Amino acid sequence: MNPQKLLDEENIDALLIYNGSAEDLNFFYFTRLLQGGIFEGSYAIVLRDGIKVITSLLEEESARKGKNEVLIYKSGEERDKLLKKIIGEAKRIGLNFSALTVKDFDKIKKILGEREFLDISDKIMDMRKVKDEEERKLIREACKIASEVAIDIPEFLKEGMREYELAARVVYEMLKRGAESEAFTTIAAFGENAAEPHYTAGERKLKHGDFVLVDFGARYHHYNSDMTRTFVFGQATEEQREMYNVVSEAQRIGIEMVKDGVNGKDVDVHVKNYIDSTKFKGRMIHSTGHGLGLAVHDHVGLSSQIDMILRSGMVVTVEPGVYIPNFGGVRIEDDVLVKKDGREVLTFAPKDLIEV
Ligand SMILES: [Mn+2]
Structure with a gap:
């Protein structure tokens, strides 16, 4: 600064x-x-x-x-x-x-x-947009808190629990690890509710075979993290597995492209082109990512609508998703620090499909 x-x-x-x-x-x-x-x-x-x-x-x-x-x-x-x-x-x-x-x-x-x-x-x-040393330190800590909680989420899942119980547990676990608050209203969506990207949490009870989508973040000294993991409660069907694998590959493509000098617009285009090459064509209904900092949606990041040259020191989310109304949705989101020769993924938690 x-x-x-x-x-x-x-x-x-x-x-x-x-x-x-x-x-x-x-x-x-x-x-x-x-x-x-x-x-x-x-x-x-x-x-x-x-x-x-x-x-x-x-x-x-x-x-x-x-x-x-x-x-x-x-x-x-x-x-x-x-x-x-x-x-x-x-x-x-x-x-x-x-x-x-x-x-x-x-x-x-x-x-x-x-x-x-x-x-x-x-x-x-x-x-x-470009975060200095102090800001990066705080974002890193916010990412660490959220990641540790993400790793534990499978343990929190119990048949019959309601979405808001899971959301409450996620928030509690973040505060217990030193977050000053949740970064935004935690999303815990079961089954068909996972098809709504900005659903929050409601009374829906967890059933065998449900998708469990959790999108949450920690605020630490005013700086935010934002991550999403999707699980299957029970054994995944072929369709669920296919959806998951497509989103996972899309996220890999997106993260690999993040680098100083790259246009964020191109990242979104490539990610969507990949999804559109699969049977889930047209089912990614939002942009690939946004800037992260003092605000959760700090600035435009990876959107096919706007040119945005990534610069070393920026932090963006990479969060492709596929949504099928009345069925469910998958989103995988990580926070990524742009570097001169590439990137550093700041959030960490397993990304292989976890069947709980
Ligand atoms: Mn996000």
Whole structure:
């Protein structure tokens, strides 16, 4: 992360991030206040001489853990005054239009008066795509937590259990291993429910012969992992085995292609071409993967719709799937760090078909 470079390149005097009515993950990105603190109603201001945080008394302890200069307010009036003082004579101010409500923007304009406000959300996102050392360490840990749980999932499966019981167990196991929360609502889908890519979990009971699709991730110091494994409860039928093998091969093809300089679009095209060459033609109904970081869907990753040149340091998911309504679905997902000469798969858990 080099916020000063952003000021130079965009020719702005200050970058103002407001973690206001809408949460702005960039607040955490720039301040690196990643352990404790919610920082609602707080500002992070990137200036040429460093980063300053304006936050409430409630967050003082959390804010002082960081390396930024901290200014504390006790009232809304004090907060406005501090903002005006810190911004000082700055004329050109960069904002993140992606996470600033119209109401908050109006408020900022009222406090700061006549200035030039520029939307630099795309520039920030571009910067966020390539993860630095600290971020990689946190994503690695989030991946480790999820992977250890994935390895144990077959042991959790009991005939007659409900999907939400399995989801609860997966979340519990992640928290027990140090996750601060689940990265997103855990998906535990049995049987025909596995055909819905974004199903969550319901009352469906586990029956012999069901597919069990579990898509989940851990959040560790604000950084996320995201992985999916699919099992068969009992002995797989020929059809289930065939589906599984096709998805597994598609994922292998996808992972092998990930490398610095490769267009993410091409990865999605190749993966889908392979699936379309099998009897499951047209049954992969989403893109191959997305960027991962402070947000679970951090940025566009591997999609035939958009050009996205992969760069060393990016983290993307590779998650092909095949879905057949009223029958079931298979998805296999891993998180992959892009490297100069290839890739490193950060999540680990067996990928051969497991019949429980
Ligand atoms: Mn995913």
